Amino acid sequence: xxxxILVFLVAPVLFLFPSCTSDNEENDRDEVVIAISSSxxxxxxxxxxxINEGIITELxxxxxxxxxxxxxxxxxxxxxxxxxxxxxxxxxxxxxxKFFDDLKWxxxxxxxxxxxxxxxxxxxxxxxxxxxxxxxxxFNLNDDLSINLAETFTVIDSVTLKIKFAIGSNxxxxxxxxxxxxxxxxxxxxxxxxxxLKDEIGKVTSGPFKLKEWKQNQxxxxxxxxxxxxxxxxxxxxxxxxxxNNYTSSISMLKTGEVDFVWDLRSDDAIDLRNYENLxxxxxxxxxxxxxAWNNIDPGKYVDGKIIPHKLFGSPSVRRALTMAVxxxxxxxxxxxxxxxICNSPISPIFSQYYLDASDSLNYNPSLAKQILTNKGWxxxxxxxxxxxxxxxxxxxxxxxGNPLREYTASLIKNNLAAIGIEVKLESxxxxxxxxxxxxxxxxxxxxGWVVQIPLELEQYxxxxxxxxxxxxASYQNPVIDELIENIKNNDExxxxxxxxxxQMLKNPPLTFLFWIENIAAYNNRIKHVDVxxxxxxxxAWQWDL
Amino acid sequence: MPxxxxxxYIFLKRFLSSIILLFVLLSLVFILVRLAPGDPxxxxxxxxLSQDLRQEIIEQFALNRPLxxxxxxxxxxxxxxxxxxxxxxxxSVMLVILSHLPITFFLATAAIILQFIFSILITFLIFKRxxxxxxxxxxxxxxxxxxxxxxxxxxxxxxxxxWLGVLPTGGLTSSNFSSLSEFGKIFDLAKHLVLPVIxxxxxxxxxxxxYLTDEVSNTATKNFVLKLRLEGKSPNKIYWKNILRNSIGxxxxxxxxxxxxxxxxxxxTEVVFSIPGFGQLSVNAVLNRDYxxxxxxxxxxxxxxxxxxxFADLIRLIIDKTYYKSFLSNEKN
Numbered sequence: 001x002x003x004x005i006l007v008f009l010v011a012p013v014l015f016l017f018p019s020c021t022s023d024n025e026e027n028d029r030d031e032v033v034i035a036i037s038s039s040x041x042x043x044x045x046x047x048x049x050x051i052n053e054g055i056i057t058e059l060x061x062x063x064x065x066x067x068x069x070x071x072x073x074x075x076x077x078x079x080x081x082x083x084x085x086x087x088x089x090x091x092x093x094x095x096x097x098k099f100f101d102d103l104k105w106x107x108x109x110x111x112x113x114x115x116x117x118x119x120x121x122x123x124x125x126x127x128x129x130x131x132x133x134x135x136x137x138x139f140n141l142n143d144d145l146s147i148n149l150a151e152t153f154t155v156i157d158s159v160t161l162k163i164k165f166a167i168g169s170n171x172x173x174x175x176x177x178x179x180x181x182x183x184x185x186x187x188x189x190x191x192x193x194x195x196x197l198k199d200e201i202g203k204v205t206s207g208p209f210k211l212k213e214w215k216q217n218q219x220x221x222x223x224x225x226x227x228x229x230x231x232x233x234x235x236x237x238x239x240x241x242x243x244x245n246n247y248t249s250s251i252s253m254l255k256t257g258e259v260d261f262v263w264d265l266r267s268d269d270a271i272d273l274r275n276y277e278n279l280x281x282x283x284x285x286x287x288x289x290x291x292x293a294w295n296n297i298d299p300g301k302y303v304d305g306k307i308i309p310h311k312l313f314g315s316p317s318v319r320r321a322l323t324m325a326v327x328x329x330x331x332x333x334x335x336x337x338x339x340x341x342i343c344n345s346p347i348s349p350i351f352s353q354y355y356l357d358a359s360d361s362l363n364y365n366p367s368l369a370k371q372i373l374t375n376k377g378w379x380x381x382x383x384x385x386x387x388x389x390x391x392x393x394x395x396x397x398x399x400x401x402g403n404p405l406r407e408y409t410a411s412l413i414k415n416n417l418a419a420i421g422i423e424v425k426l427e428s429x430x431x432x433x434x435x436x437x438x439x440x441x442x443x444x445x446x447x448x449g450w451v452v453q454i455p456l457e458l459e460q461y462x463x464x465x466x467x468x469x470x471x472x473x474a475s476y477q478n479p480v481i482d483e484l485i486e487n488i489k490n491n492d493e494x495x496x497x498x499x500x501x502x503x504q505m506l507k508n509p510p511l512t513f514l515f516w517i518e519n520i521a522a523y524n525n526r527i528k529h530v531d532v533x534x535x536x537x538x539x540x541a542w543q544w545d546l
Numbered sequence: 547m548p549x550x551x552x553x554x555y556i557f558l559k560r561f562l563s564s565i566i567l568l569f570v571l572l573s574l575v576f577i578l579v580r581l582a583p584g585d586p587x588x589x590x591x592x593x594x595l596s597q598d599l600r601q602e603i604i605e606q607f608a609l610n611r612p613l614x615x616x617x618x619x620x621x622x623x624x625x626x627x628x629x630x631x632x633x634x635x636x637x638s639v640m641l642v643i644l645s646h647l648p649i650t651f652f653l654a655t656a657a658i659i660l661q662f663i664f665s666i667l668i669t670f671l672i673f674k675r676x677x678x679x680x681x682x683x684x685x686x687x688x689x690x691x692x693x694x695x696x697x698x699x700x701x702x703x704x705x706x707x708x709w710l711g712v713l714p715t716g717g718l719t720s721s722n723f724s725s726l727s728e729f730g731k732i733f734d735l736a737k738h739l740v741l742p743v744i745x746x747x748x749x750x751x752x753x754x755x756x757y758l759t760d761e762v763s764n765t766a767t768k769n770f771v772l773k774l775r776l777e778g779k780s781p782n783k784i785y786w787k788n789i790l791r792n793s794i795g796x797x798x799x800x801x802x803x804x805x806x807x808x809x810x811x812x813x814x815t816e817v818v819f820s821i822p823g824f825g826q827l828s829v830n831a832v833l834n835r836d837y838x839x840x841x842x843x844x845x846x847x848x849x850x851x852x853x854x855x856x857f858a859d860l861i862r863l864i865i866d867k868t869y870y871k872s873f874l875s876n877e878k879n
Contacts, residue, residue, distance in 0.1 A: 133599045
């Protein structure tokens with residue numbers, strides 16, 4: 001009897017094991033499997049709010065251009081995808097687009113200017129609630145902020161379109177480059193249903209790929225689109241985005257060959273993965289930076305509509321001293337293992353033409369930091385904590401939970417500031433609560449990060465108008481910076497203005513910029529021609545080869 | 547009153563009290579999630595998005611309405627079987643939940659079956675072994691039970707996937723799933739579920755075994771067992787036909803609770819093995835402050851526990867006549 005039981009216990013295991021795939025079989029696949037950390041909910045460009053949704057959707061529905069990152073000019077060079085020619089008039093108040101004459105959607109229907117107009121109409125329609133709604137300031141608008149089609153678009157023929165912009169607007173190539181949707185597919189559905197469509201969207205595309213299969217919450221398979229302008233014989237046949245919610249699992253799957261590509265790696269994993277011969281580790285200078293925000297104004301008074309400098313962080317000198325009191329290099333060296341660099345302003349080093357190398361500024365110097373604080377009237381109290389006019393230099397540093405790098409950084413900041421007599425109490429918050437309170441400007445000090453947009457957007461983050469620029473969460477107000485932002489917007493001596501902007505950020509820092517984090521990707525060496533660039537490691541996935 | 551009538555009456559009574567319980571629970575959840583800190587439309591707050599869009603979304607989700615009005619609308623919709631639209635999925639809450647349930651249901655069912663089978667078999671081995679052997683098995687069980695699920699899961703992944711390379715690390719299917727034959731697909735799915743099912747089953751197997759061992763030891767000392775032994779019947783036969791049948795009752799009751807909880811989602815297992823189940827859905831709903839989805843998942847979780855308990859009681863009543871009397875007197879008290 002006991003033997004029978006043992007056989008019963010062991011048999012199913014023996015039955016399943018020999019059938020399992022070996023690494024070699026995994027590597028013989030014709031497709032590339034990419035691990036993504038969250039499950040896309042939509043492939044409709046109107047409703048993508050997640051980075052993975054964005055990456056996949058870009059491969060299906062490009063705009064009229066795709067872009068190459070130009071290292072020298074720090075600009076995006078357009079690669080024509082849907083238009084062969086675009087001509088701006090001299091004062092940029094209209095543009096004429098000439099679409100390729102021979103372009104077809106994957107279902108064989110011709111791509112025309114009507115698809116383009118339909119897309120812009122849908123994006124700006126308030127009832128469709130697209131993510132682009134409210135962002136068409138360069139266009140002639142109706143009262144409900146939808147684009148006035150009659151005043152804006154003039155169809156010259158099925159492939160030529162004139163777009164007229166609002167008087168006084170400042171349009172760029174990005175204003176005319178939203179994803180183009182197939183009118184004949186989208187117009188079949190009521191607007192209220194568009195956000196709920198799944199498989200219906202993605203099969204008729206103009207990008208280098210089309211949707212093959214979408215297994216909800218598991219994977220999305222794309223196959224090459226032979227109708228695309230980007231198609232060549234060498235295009236990758238199939239690309240599968242597999243949802244692997246757990247970061248550690250994605251690393252294990254990369255090691256076992258179940259997935260071929262993982263990005264946004266932690267530096268210690270990157271170092272470990274270097275030991276695997278079948279893997280390539282590639283990193284690109286980052287667009288992500290972490291910072292310690294010092295609320296420039298009193299959060300309690302701001303609730304009542306009053307703007308009063310913060311009792312601890314209101315002075316630029318104090319903010320400079322706090323930056324000098326934090327050993328940022330040790331984080332870059334020890335935690336990021338060199339996959340990062342010290343940050344001194346929101347202008348990323350990827351913008352090489354504008355980047356000001358200020359690596360010698362605001363370096364770790366606790367004695368100088370202490371001196372500056374003493375000069376500002378902060379003296380040691382009886383308990384060893386700095387005091388001024390009866391106010392102790394003590395505050396709570398908030399940070400979002402679940403991020404090991406931020407937890408490490410928070411502890412380091414606490415210890416560094418304690419060394420110069422500042423008391424820091426750490427408080428981690430569940431991310432949803434943290435960001436809600438951060439945008440409400442409720443914190444005194446907090447640890448967070450931003451991703452720099454391409455093209456650069458500065459006003460939203462650093463402009464003094466706090467009502468208009470809600471991303472200026474530290475409530476930084478500096479008229480010099482406002483003027484420089486205006487110059488940058490108008491391309492007035494762009495390089496000089498950019499460098500002056502960075503100098504001003506060193507002189508009067510809004511917060512403590514900590515470090516740039518490199519974007520690290522690891523992939524199986526059977527994939528060739530991977531281009532990990534500042535626009536993302538998968539931006540040109542169709543060019544990959546096996 | 548005849549037995550069937552009695553049981554029907556008791557179950558009807560339980561059903562009605564369950565509805566009241568669910569109503570109170572849902573009302574509490576409805577209010578608490580809205581009072582809790584956090585913003586359900588945080589994903590629409592970004593420097594890249596217009597603030598006009600945010601306002602549109604607030605109006606669409608009726609978040610600008612007074613709480614009492616939102617609650618009134620919620621009740622009206624609930625009575626019409628409409629749980630609302632998920633903020634994250636922008637789809638019907640019911641459809642979202644139903645799309646996540648099958649895999650969790652499968653995992654829970656497989657786990658319960660394994661827990662039953664293995665606990666019965668291990669108990670038999672303990673029953674048959676000498677004291678030394680039993681102590682060894684019990685110590686081993688205690689060690690495994692003291693390990694958290696995620697440690698077991700990671701250990702299994704490292705052993706079977708990374709070192710031995712014989713089982714997949716996670717997910718539900720292989721990348722070439724679509725090109726497999728029907729048999730191949732079943733096989734592929736089974737392969738992917740081996741480690742999650744083991745992880746999810748192990749703690750239950752140990753708890754069940756512990757309960758069953760105690761019950762079996764107790765039953766083994768009863769007079770009727772001694773009488774059967776004296777009559778010269780084989781100990782194996784006595785175990786399977788008499789002792790087990792008289793000891794398994796409490797296990798059925800516990801399995802009712804366990805099954806309901808497993809259906810509520812085995813979060814750790816789902817996260818480690820990247821299984822898009824009900825547990826992950828519930829947690830994500832809370833983290834994203836997806837109010838309608840939170841309410842929907844709470845309702846389903848509560849329903850699972852209530853129904854699986856009822857079901858377990860029903861099975862026990864059918865197979866264990868002695869339970870009927872105690873059940874009846876408990877209900878009347």
